[in-house]
Amino acid sequence: MGCENWIIFREIIWILRRILDPIIGLTGNNFALALILFTIVVKTLLVPLIVKQQKSMLGMQKVQPYLKELQEKYKNDKQKLQMETMKLYKEHSINPLSSCFPMLIQMPVLFSMWFLIQGMANESLAYEGYVHINGVLQAVNFNLFGLDLSAVPNFDMSATFWGIEVLWIIPLLAGATTYLSSQIMQKFNSAAQPVTADGKNPMKSMMMFFPLFTVFIAFTFPAGVGLYWIISNLLMTAQQWGVSKYLKSKQANSGTEVIEINATQNRKNRKKR
Numbered sequence: 001m002g003c004e005n006w007i008i009f010r011e012i013i014w015i016l017r018r019i020l021d022p023i024i025g026l027t028g029n030n031f032a033l034a035l036i037l038f039t040i041v042v043k044t045l046l047v048p049l050i051v052k053q054q055k056s057m058l059g060m061q062k063v064q065p066y067l068k069e070l071q072e073k074y075k076n077d078k079q080k081l082q083m084e085t086m087k088l089y090k091e092h093s094i095n096p097l098s099s100c101f102p103m104l105i106q107m108p109v110l111f112s113m114w115f116l117i118q119g120m121a122n123e124s125l126a127y128e129g130y131v132h133i134n135g136v137l138q139a140v141n142f143n144l145f146g147l148d149l150s151a152v153p154n155f156d157m158s159a160t161f162w163g164i165e166v167l168w169i170i171p172l173l174a175g176a177t178t179y180l181s182s183q184i185m186q187k188f189n190s191a192a193q194p195v196t197a198d199g200k201n202p203m204k205s206m207m208m209f210f211p212l213f214t215v216f217i218a219f220t221f222p223a224g225v226g227l228y229w230i231i232s233n234l235l236m237t238a239q240q241w242g243v244s245k246y247l248k249s250k251q252a253n254s255g256t257e258v259i260e261i262n263a264t265q266n267r268k269n270r271k272k273r
Contacts, residue, residue: 012112013119016042020116021134029133031120032144035224039231042113043239046106050236054243059094110232114217114225121150121222142224149224170226171218177233179211185240 019041024034066088074081089095123131124142131140142150146166153167218226 008108009112009115012108013116016109016112016116024133024140029138029140031140031142031149031224032227035117035149035228036231039228039235042109043232043235046109047239047243049106050239050243051247054240054247056095057244058247059092063088063092063094113228114221117224117228118221121224124150144227147223149227150222152222153219153226167223170223170230171215174218174226174229174233175211175215177230178214181233181237182210184237 020034020038023038023041024031027033027037067085070081070084070088074084120131120140121142124140127137129139129142130137132138133140142148147170148167151167153171214229218229
C-alpha cells in the first residue's frame with residue numbers, strides 16, 4: 001500500500017479495514033455504497049474531536065471583545081500587545097491554536113484512508129476486479145455512475161464527455177467541497193476564529209491551502225479517495241454545524257439559568273430587608 005514501513009499508518013489501516021470489509025459484504029460488494037456508509041461510521045467515531053474543537057472555538061469567542069480592546073489599546077506596541085494577549089489567554093485558560101489540534105489528530109486517519117483505498121484499488125487491478133474481503137478473494141464493483149473508482153484521474157482523454165476527462169469531476173468536487181465547507185464553517189464561527197496577538201488568523205492560510213492540496217491528492221490517488229473526501233467534507237460540515245448549534249444553545253441556556261438564579265436571590269434579599 002506504499003506505507004508498510006509506517007507503523008502508525010499500518011495499524012490504523014488494519015483497524016479501518018476491519019470496519020470496511022464487513023460493510024462491503026453488507027452492500028453486496030458495492031464499493032461506492034460501502035465507502036459512503038463507512039465514511040459515516042468513521043465520522044461518527046470522530047464526533048468527540050468535533051465537540052472538543054467547537055468548545056475551543058466558543059472559548060475564543062468569549063474573549064474576542066477583550067482581545068479587540070487590547071489590540072486597540074496597544075496597537076503601537078506589538079511587544080506589549082503580545083504579553084497582554086498571552087496574559088488574557090492564560091486568565092481564561094485558552095490556547096489560541098487548540099482548535100487546530102483536533103484537525104491535526106485526524107490527519108493520520110485521513111492518510112490511512114488514502115493508503116487503504118489505494119491498496120484495494122491496486123489489488124482490484126492486479127486480480128481483474130477481485131479484492132480480498134474478509135480474507136476471501138471476491139469480485140468488487142468499483143463503478144459509480146460510470147466512473148471507475150479504482151482508476152487514477154489523469155490526462156488520458158480516451159474517455160471524455162464534452163472534451164473533458166469524466167473522472168476529473170471527482171478531484172474537482174473534492175477541492176470544491178473542501179473550499180465550501182471551510183468557508184461555511186468560517187462564516188458560521190467567524191467570531192470564534194483563533195486570532196494571534198498581531199490580529200492574524202492562523203486558520204485562514206490553512207483554509208486557502210487545503211482545497212488545492214485536496215485537488216492534488218485526488219488527482220494522484222484512485223478516484224475512491226476523492227469520493228471519500230467529498231463525503232467526508234459534507235458530513236464534517238453537517239457535524240460541525242450541529243455540534244456548534246447544540247453547544248451555543250447549551251451555553252445560552254446556562255446563561256439564562258444564571259440570570260434566573262441571580263434574580264431569585266435578589267428578590268429574597270429584598271424580602272429580608
